[in-house]
Amino acid sequence: KKKNQRLPPGPRGLPIVGILHQFTGIPHRWFHQLSLKHGPVMALPLGFTPAVVISSREAAEEVLKTKDVETCTRPKMFGASKLSYNFKDITFAQYTDTWRENRKVSTVELLNFKKLQTFKSLREEEMDVMVKRISNSALEQSPVAVDINNISMCVVSHILCRSALGQNLHTNKVFDEEKIVQLVMEGSLATGHFGFSDFYPGKLGNFADWLFRREKGVLGRMFKELDDFYQHVIDEHLKSLDGPKGTDPSADIVAGMLHLVDKNGNPGSKSNLDQIKGVLMNLFLGGIDTVAIIMIWAMTELIRHPRAMKKAQEEIRAALGEKREKLTEEDLEKVEYLKLIVKETFRLHPSVPTIPREAMSPITIQGYDIPADTRIYINVWAIGRDPKVWENPEEFNPERFMNSDVHFKGQHYELLPFGSGRRLCPAVGMASNIIEFGLLNMLYFFDWSLPHGVVAENIDMGDIGNISFYKKEPLLLVPVKHH
Numbered sequence: 001k002k003k004n005q006r007l008p009p010g011p012r013g014l015p016i017v018g019i020l021h022q023f024t025g026i027p028h029r030w031f032h033q034l035s036l037k038h039g040p041v042m043a044l045p046l047g048f049t050p051a052v053v054i055s056s057r058e059a060a061e062e063v064l065k066t067k068d069v070e071t072c073t074r075p076k077m078f079g080a081s082k083l084s085y086n087f088k089d090i091t092f093a094q095y096t097d098t099w100r101e102n103r104k105v106s107t108v109e110l111l112n113f114k115k116l117q118t119f120k121s122l123r124e125e126e127m128d129v130m131v132k133r134i135s136n137s138a139l140e141q142s143p144v145a146v147d148i149n150n151i152s153m154c155v156v157s158h159i160l161c162r163s164a165l166g167q168n169l170h171t172n173k174v175f176d177e178e179k180i181v182q183l184v185m186e187g188s189l190a191t192g193h194f195g196f197s198d199f200y201p202g203k204l205g206n207f208a209d210w211l212f213r214r215e216k217g218v219l220g221r222m223f224k225e226l227d228d229f230y231q232h233v234i235d236e237h238l239k240s241l242d243g244p245k246g247t248d249p250s251a252d253i254v255a256g257m258l259h260l261v262d263k264n265g266n267p268g269s270k271s272n273l274d275q276i277k278g279v280l281m282n283l284f285l286g287g288i289d290t291v292a293i294i295m296i297w298a299m300t301e302l303i304r305h306p307r308a309m310k311k312a313q314e315e316i317r318a319a320l321g322e323k324r325e326k327l328t329e330e331d332l333e334k335v336e337y338l339k340l341i342v343k344e345t346f347r348l349h350p351s352v353p354t355i356p357r358e359a360m361s362p363i364t365i366q367g368y369d370i371p372a373d374t375r376i377y378i379n380v381w382a383i384g385r386d387p388k389v390w391e392n393p394e395e396f397n398p399e400r401f402m403n404s405d406v407h408f409k410g411q412h413y414e415l416l417p418f419g420s421g422r423r424l425c426p427a428v429g430m431a432s433n434i435i436e437f438g439l440l441n442m443l444y445f446f447d448w449s450l451p452h453g454v455v456a457e458n459i460d461m462g463d464i465g466n467i468s469f470y471k472k473e474p475l476l477l478v479p480v481k482h483h
């Protein structure tokens with residue numbers, strides 16, 4: 001039997017290297033390079049904060065399945081602390097009763113299968129708006145390029161703001177889609193901002209953050225803007241709660257949460273409000289860009305791989321018939337290749353490339369001792385490109401999933417875009433549905449090409465982010481209406 005070992009130390013001067021990685025904005029790529037040399041369980045302390053990086057399917061399975069109970073909490077990250085209302089949310093909350101309560105409400109009120117069906121017609125309506133918007137560019141004498149990043153962010157913003165927050169951005173006088181997209185992009189980056197306390201845990205780090213007022217600046221401004229938005233949403237709901245019939249608790253998640261806290265106490269109290277806003281922050285910042293990112297990368301890969309684009313469009317158009325005015329979500333049942341494309345995009349471009357967890361007690365992973373309070377980063381991005389698991393891992397090849405039962409729902413540790421275990425993303429169903437339906441519409445109604453003078457080989461494949469990573473350069477494509 002293998003004796004437990006101390007963790008391999010990784011490269012020299014690691015505390016500094018670890019910090020530098022975080023500031024490069026592409027830690028998953030750096031971690032990957034280092035782990036090739038130092039192994040799939042690698043120590044990479046961030047200053048005085050112990051941390052390990054996990055880069056193999058086997059080690060990920062041990063963390064997320066065998067040791068899930070011990071590792072299902074999150075580290076207290078500086079940027080996230082501000083934007084999660086001091087961890088009163090779901091995503092960044094430690095493993096506490098507040099986390100349990102919030103996760104349950106969001107599942108019951110928004111993310112379960114039954115609720116997914118409730119908002120079906122809303123999603124179909126918004127996709128129709130997206131198609132009309134693209135058609136306007138396609139109908140021009142010489143069609144103009146559309147920004148796929150923007151189109152994807154807008155349609156997902158509309159869907160989530162309506163279903164989760166009860167806000168129709170087409171008619172909202174305070175916040176329009178442009179403002180929402182800007183808030184989501186800036187807010188996502190701000191969530192991953194590092195503070196001194198991330199590298200020097202305890203009083204020293206907290207003191208340095210206080211001294212340099214790190215929470216003012218961009219983070220403070222973002223927080224204020226987002227807080228105003230959530231307050232506006234809650235005020236609207238509270239107004240209708242006072243009305244003769246009150247808001248239907250199942251109308252959206254805010255209504256559901258307000259009814260819940262109303263039973264337990266005053267919904268307007270600061271602590272209740274913080275909890276609602278914390279959850280809204282997760283749905284808003286964690287739900288919009290993550291979904292749009294996959295739509296954007298799928299279209300990027302398809303334009304770079306015309307054979308796959310053609311195969312997908314032929315399958316879709318043959319299965320759905322010609323001259324349809326509108327598509328419905330049932331149409332997704334008739335197309336298979338599109339789903340393989342989405343899986344392959346999750347493998348190569350996971351929206352959250354490294355998943356943060358923390359050991360709550362001492363554990364062993366692959367025979368190595370991991371002390372309590374060690375941060376654990378699971379490098380999903382590297383696992384998706386591991387040559388020991390995937391043949392030609394850098395190649396975009398949706399066919400690799402044909403006749404394979406490998407899925408992205410958290411049971412296959414070589415493909416973990418949504419994580420796994422107790423902290424598995426609760427929106428797997430909703431997210432994959434929006435992505436597949438969005439792509440179905442784009443591929444059925446339009447043929448796509450690159451703007452004049454741009455060649456596929458030169459498309460910039462760089463990404464940028466802090467926690468979620470999106471395509472750095474917007475993807476510009478020219479649509480031509482198919483029918």
Ligand code: HEM
Nearest residue numbers: 090091287290291351352417418419420423424425427431
């Ligand atoms: C393609 C889209 C998405 C991807 C790739 C994604 C990915 C992830 C990942 C990797 C985690 C961490 C899982 C873990 O620790 O094991 C997570 C958690 C979470 N996601 Fe998603 N997500 C997506 C869409 C969404 C959407 C649409 C929503 C809500 C509207 C959402 C809400 C959440 C929440 C609330 C958590 C925290 C769960 C917890 O810590 O208990 N996500 N997501």
